[in-house]
Amino acid sequence: MHARSVIRQFRSAVGAVSAVVVASLLTVATTAGPARADLVPYVPWSSHLAGWTDEYIPSSDNDCVAGRSNCLNATLKEQSRIADDTASTCSHNAIFARAYVRMTQLYGYTRAMPGYYQDVSYFNHVDAVFARYYTDSYYNWQSGNRSAVPQSWLTALDAAKNKLVSGTGDLLLGMNAHINRDLPYVMAAVGLVAPDGSSRKVDYTAVEAWLYQATAPLIAEFAARFDPSIDDTADPHGISNAALFQMVSGWRENAWRNAEALVSAPSPQARALVAANIEAQANTVAQGILATQSYVPLLTSTVPRDTYCAAHKADAPPVAYAFGYATAWGYAY
Template sequence: MRRIRTGFGVKAIYVGLMVALLGATAVRPALAGPSWSQIMKTFKPGWDPNSANVCIRGDISCVEAVVAEMKRRNKPLMDSCDHNAVFSLLYLRTTEEYLRTVKSNPNYFSNTPFVNHEDALFALYYFRAFDNYKAGRMSKVPSAWKIAFESARDGSTTGGGDLLLGVSAHIQRDLPYVLDSIGAPRQPNGKDDHDKVNQILQRVQKTAIEEAARRLDPTIDDTQIQGTTLDDDGFLQIVKNWREEGWQNAVLLSTQREVTTSKIETNATAQATTFATTNRADATAREKRDSWCALHHDDR
């Protein structure tokens, strides 16, 4: 029987354990604040700087929790090449840029905690629609989102189509309700802060879409909309126009709720139907997209 040497062997085991532990820590850093699931137990619309809930009072730790939750949700979509991964990735990169912006300049907005609160509620609208769809609670899924999720499930639209469906549903359908529920139009400098978000979108749009094309579907950045492509400045202007319309609808919701709600839902559904129809993918296109994703979804 061979005797086990101690000395070097014990040291090697110790070093190996430390590397493993430190490596795990590096891969999964702990959040400085509460997790998204913890926050959601007491979260509700309405900014309150004195709330015990970090997202109601709009702490930076709230945005960090939003990003962490987006990463958690995005990974299995990317790993499985789920067609919902396109919008999920774009939304994640946009929120990461938002976090970087407000971390480096806490006074970027006139009321950054208020906009942080909006950021969390806006994300919740997407998470809730997605979770309700996956759970089969179709009566709770807005029509525009239902079209987007069904298109992703069936593989009936291109990667660019999936991106347009997600962006359109989230901005044209969700945004006005979010703004109205937190009273954004009644906030001092609320419109100025709303418009400053466009500068963040300007910084992240091209790189995020290029990444989606590189990792998920190489045709994404060639997708046409109103005479421009998704990676062009023209698409950003379209998004700005949608955001402006979302603001105006939020203003109207406070005085003309029934009419404005009907207008929002009808418009968002019609837009989703158009995008699903004009960005159809046949079996060959689906196969090419999925094959590309299988090879490249882990690329950076």
């Protein structure tokens, strides 16, 4: 993967980016601010859900492992906790965190459409496992357990904490860590082939339609609440959105191929080589994003962004998602 070339092409085509690790909102709670009653020390959800496994097992007593529909609520609760906490403090981690909530809510919206997915239960499980890779990385990072956090996530989370990159950069760093790094491991773990021998890639690819559709309202929300510069190069014809979508689609295709390589590796040593390549690819892309999206001392600053967020973090998203307008805090499904 020629990471720096990809990032340069993306920057020139998209500039301040329209997002695509994204989604939409089914319905959201109508609270005036984030719910803060849940202040007990965090315990990763996967550690207190009896029987958790990344492998899809329809007969499991664990709702998420079995892919039962109510698993989505647990997933959204975990994601929304991070999204609300980061937004309430104007943390630069708020952008990717909120994007992920929207993505999961739109998955819930599309799974209710007859025929959208071939195996909804399977994809319910995929959704939960994928989310866990992010939430566990975030909370391990937050608690200082850095050895448990992949390098691409350390790069993304540290950059946000230290206010190194633009809102576009924060979004891209999170997307890179979750797609280029996490996604191959997730898909290899949940299984690429159905019991009848057919490929699961049809459902994997079906996600891309709503990823693209969610781009415009998501970028509008981020510009309204967190960083007004994130939509500076938006155009009325959707060219920027299309360019971003092509990049993310390419990342997702590469992730599937890397998952295939993990599954087909003939030995632990061969699998370790595949894993090392996955990590190296994600880390190279992360460095490319840092190189193109970092604030430049004396020329650009995070101060306008932070000042704007302090005044607007609770604003309602200004553009409707596929199912209507969203509110700023919480989630509902």
